[in-house]
Amino acid sequence: MADPVRIPDAKVALSTASVYPESTATAFEMAARLGYDGVEVMVWTDPVSQDIEALRRLSDYHGIPILAVHAPCLLITQRVWSTDPWVKLQRARAAAEKLGAGTVVVHPPFRWQRQYARDFVTGIWRMANETDVRFAVENMYPWRYRDREMLAYAPDWDVTQDDYRHFTIDLSHAATARTDALDMLDRMGDRLGHVHLADGRGSAKDEHLVPGRGTQPCAEVLERLALTGFDGHVVIEVNTRRAMSGAEREADLAEALAFTRLHMASALKVPRR
Numbered sequence: 001m002a003d004p005v006r007i008p009d010a011k012v013a014l015s016t017a018s019v020y021p022e023s024t025a026t027a028f029e030m031a032a033r034l035g036y037d038g039v040e041v042m043v044w045t046d047p048v049s050q051d052i053e054a055l056r057r058l059s060d061y062h063g064i065p066i067l068a069v070h071a072p073c074l075l076i077t078q079r080v081w082s083t084d085p086w087v088k089l090q091r092a093r094a095a096a097e098k099l100g101a102g103t104v105v106v107h108p109p110f111r112w113q114r115q116y117a118r119d120f121v122t123g124i125w126r127m128a129n130e131t132d133v134r135f136a137v138e139n140m141y142p143w144r145y146r147d148r149e150m151l152a153y154a155p156d157w158d159v160t161q162d163d164y165r166h167f168t169i170d171l172s173h174a175a176t177a178r179t180d181a182l183d184m185l186d187r188m189g190d191r192l193g194h195v196h197l198a199d200g201r202g203s204a205k206d207e208h209l210v211p212g213r214g215t216q217p218c219a220e221v222l223e224r225l226a227l228t229g230f231d232g233h234v235v236i237e238v239n240t241r242r243a244m245s246g247a248e249r250e251a252d253l254a255e256a257l258a259f260t261r262l263h264m265a266s267a268l269k270v271p272r273r
Contacts, residue, residue, distance in 0.1 A: 010230050011037035012260050013067045015196070015237040016049065018253060022246075024048040028058040034254050038067035040105070040235045043092065044077050052095050059099070066099045067233050068194065073107035085109065085116045089127060089135075096133045103134045103194050103233065105168050108153045117154035121162050128165045136194040136232075138168035139184060141177035144204035160184060166193030170237070171216045172208045175200025182217055185224065195225070196237040197260060208239035210252050211259045222263035234260055 014036045016027035024046045031039050039059075041049055048054045059066050071092035072080040081091045092104045106124070109117040128135045140157040143150040155162050157177060167188045173196075174181040185192065199214030200207045211218040225234070236256045243249035 010225060010264065011067060011233050012257060012264070013038040013040050013233050013235045014253065014257075015040045015042055015070070015235050017042040017044075017070070018236055018238050018240060018256075019249065020239075020241060022249070024055075025058055028062045028064055030250060030253060032062040032064045034250065034257055036064070036236075036257060038065040038233070040068040040070055040103075040233070040237070041066055041095075041099075041101075042070045043072040043080060043095075044074065045080060050080060052098050055095075055099060066101045068103040068105055068235065069096045069099070069101050070105040071107075085113060086123065093127060093131055093133055093135075097131065101133070103136050103166075103168075105136055105138055105194060105196075107138050107140060108155065108157065108159060111152055111154040113154075121155065121164065124164060134166045134193045134232075135164075136166040136168040137164045138170055138194075138196070139173050139177070140170075141173050141206065158184075160187040165191065167191050168194040168196060169221075170196035170198070171211075171218060171221065172196070172198040172200040172206055172214075172237070175202050175214060175216050176204065176206045178202050181221060182224075185221060192230070193232045195221070195230075195232065195234045197222070197234055197256070198236070198238045208237060210238050210256050211236075212255075218259070219263045222260060226264050234264070236260065 014031040016024045019027045025048055043049050069092050072088055081088045096104050109120050124135050137159045139159050140153045143152045159167055171181050197211055199209035199211050199216045199218055201214045238256055240249040240252050
C-alpha cells in the first residue's frame with residue numbers, strides 16, 4: 001500500500017489580475033469553476049474591484065472567499081481610492097476587514113513618493129498594530145532598459161533589507177530582479193506571510209508566466225512551504241493577456257492550479273496506526 005500524501009493547510013487562491021483584460025467578476029467565476037480555494041482581489045481601475053458590496057455579492061454568489069486584498073500600488077492605479085498612499089492602505093485594510101480577508105498586499109513606495117517612502121517602514125508597523133489583517137510587503141525589482149538600471153522603489157526593491165512584520169514573495173519579481181528566490185525565502189524566514197506564484201526567465205520585463213514555464217524554482221519553493229508548515233496563502237498571479245480565447249486562459253489557470261497542488265503535496269510519510 002502506498003504511503004499517504006500529506007497536504008498542507010495553505011490555501012491556493014487566484015489573483016483577479018490573472019484574468020486581465022477580463023473583469024474581476026470573471027475571476028470569481030473561473031476560480032469557483034476550477035476549484036481554487038479563494039481569490040485575491042487586485043484593486044485597480046475596474047469599478048467592481050473597488051466596491052466592497054459588489055465584491056461581497058460575488059463572493060457569496062460563487063461560494064468563493066476573498067482571502068487577500070492587493071492595495072492599488074501600480075502606476076495605473078495612482079488615482080484609485082485617493083491619491084494619498086496612506087489613504088489607499090487604510091481603505092485596503094477596511095476592505096479586508098469587511099470581506100474577511102486575512103492579508104493586504106502592498107508594494108514598497110516609488111522612489112519619487114519621497115515622504116511616503118521616508119515614513120513607510122514605521123507607517124506599515126503602525127497600521128499592522130491596529131488590525132489582525134497582515135500587511136505583507138512585496139519584493140519588487142530594479143527597472144531596466146538595455147544596459148541601464150533604475151532603482152524605482154524605496155526604501156528598497158528587496159524588502160528583506162528593511163524590517164517588516166510580514167512579507168509577500170513574488171517569484172516573477174525575483175526573476176526580473178535576477179535574485180535567488182530561495183535565498184530570499186530564507187531571509188524572509190517566519191515573516192513570510194503570503195506568496196505570489198508565477199514564473200519568469202530573468203527578462204527585464206516582469207513576465208508572470210504560468211509556473212513551470214520559466215526558470216524560477218517554483219516547485220522547490222512550494223515543497224519548502226509544505227515542509228515548513230506555511231500557514232499563509234499561495235496566490236496564482238500569472239499573465240494571460242496573450243490567451244487567444246477564454247478557453248485558453250482557463251486552461252492556463254487550471255495548469256497553474258494543478259502545478260501548485262502537486263508540489264504542495266509533501267511526500268512525508270504519515271505514521272500508520
